[in-house]
Amino acid sequence: MKQYYAFLKVIERGSFTKAAAELGYTQSAISQMIQALEEEMGTTLIYRSRKGITLTTDGEEFLPFITRVANSHAELIEKAKEMQGLANGHIRIGTFTSVSSNWLPSLMQDFKHLYPSVQFHLQQGEYTSIVKYIKEGSVDFGFVNPDAAEDLETVVLKQDNMVAILPENHPLANDSTVTLEDLAKEPFILLEEGELNEPLNAFKKKGLHPNIQYRVIDDYTIMSMVESGLGVSILSEMVMKKVRNRFVIKEVNPPIIRTIGIAYKNKKTLPIASRYFIDFIIRKLS
Secondary structure, three states, X not given: OHHHHHHHHHXXXXXXXXXXXXXXXXXXXXXXXXXXXXXHHOOOOEEEEOOEEEEOHHHHHHHHHHHHHHHXXXXXXXXHHHHHHHHOOEEEEEEOHHHHHHOHHHHHHHHHHHOOOOEEEEEEOOHHHHHHHHHHOOOOEEEEOHHHOXXXXXXXXXXXXXXXXXXXXXXXXXXXXXXHHHHHOOEEEEEOOOOOOHHHHHHHHOOOOOXXXXXXXXXXXXXXXXXOOOOEEEEEOHHHHHOOOOXXXXXXXXXXXXXXXXXXXXXXXXXHHHHHHHHHHHHHHX
């Protein structure tokens, strides 16, 4: 391919000497490359005179084809570099319990079937801390409620219903649904989500002040606490899918819905493996 690039550079610069200097070859080497290309094509491509260089009639005919071949080769090399970066990629994700326990295992497994050498690093947190991880660069992207991700690019994935969980012997356990007014009167175990907290926002809209007795960052710890009769809570319906704790799950009236999305600073500057995985997630979940 060297003679293709040499030919195009000579035409671009209008000089063997200038082309040689720009490509880092001697003038003699450039001349030999052009000669080799002309032998390959079986014709003269460039006419040299004291006034400079011009394309021959055959050179004019071959020029667009040589240009396409050289451009395609350059794209092929770039793609090879890109795939090499993907093969050895490290994907750093900020996430919270319901996503890391429900979505990510199958997503990572399916992605590794395509790119077996990719490695994952998960950094647990809540909305505020995950946004901080993204902004400081300790993760490539993170799962958050997009409303919590100011100054970041976001993509909405899904909406998730939130439900109340109660001890099995709780007085409200036989009700079909529970109201926020009911929950506000009980010892409440709050899932810490940072500056944006969907249950707290729901209480606030109703003018209610829940009796918060505990603040916990892990969903499964809260489930065990409810199971032990320490209080009630509101958690994501999604996180309930794989649990067998002994507690009661109830719909909340009015419903509390949270939005889950992906956030990042600038997708164009992310490592190639993370960009591919973000696109993969969006295809799978959106």
